[in-house]
Amino acid sequence: MPFRPPILLPGLLLLLLLPGCFSNNRHQGEKLYAQHCASCHGDQGQGLARLIPPLAGADYLADHRAELACLLRNGQSEVIVVNGIGYHNVMPSNKGLGPAQLTNLLNYIESHWGNEAAPRTIREVQADIDKCH
Structure with missing residues (x-):
């Protein structure tokens, strides 16, 4: 008779693999800032003299x-x-960024370098986008 692992073993294996199925958006705002904003606005949001505004x-x-x-x-x-x-x-423009990415980016910018805005929700950002001209 072949060996059959207990039912608990596949469940345990699934729990170990499960975190890899989800992305970690915790630091997405910082990564998006580095990718889309830092080259102009600076690593610390300092801007560039009178050419590019500080954040x-x-x-x-x-x-x-x-x-x-x-x-x-x-x-x-x-x-x-x-x-x-x-x-x-x-x-x-950053037309390729969706509402969740824009939310994470704005939350990063508005909570760093002396900025202290209330956190945004995706729903709030989507409502703001819906009002764009």
Whole structure:
């Protein structure tokens, strides 16, 4: 008669493999920032002199919270004023980022470098995207 492992063994094996089936989004915002934003805004959100606005301690983030998802998704080419300084450079769009990715990216930006915004939900970001022009 062939050996049959107890039913417990396959269940235990499944539990060991299960974490590998899910992605870890805990640090996705930081990774997305490094991939899409840091080359212009800097590793610490410091910006670049009067060419690219800082994200660190930026009043624009709090003053334009409902517009940020659209700004990230669609980019911008208008003058924006951050901490009293006008910036007029084109920011490229990130149309490939979905609502969950935009949420994680915004939550990262808005909780680092002196920024202290309330965390966003995917539902909130999706509602903001739905209002984009």
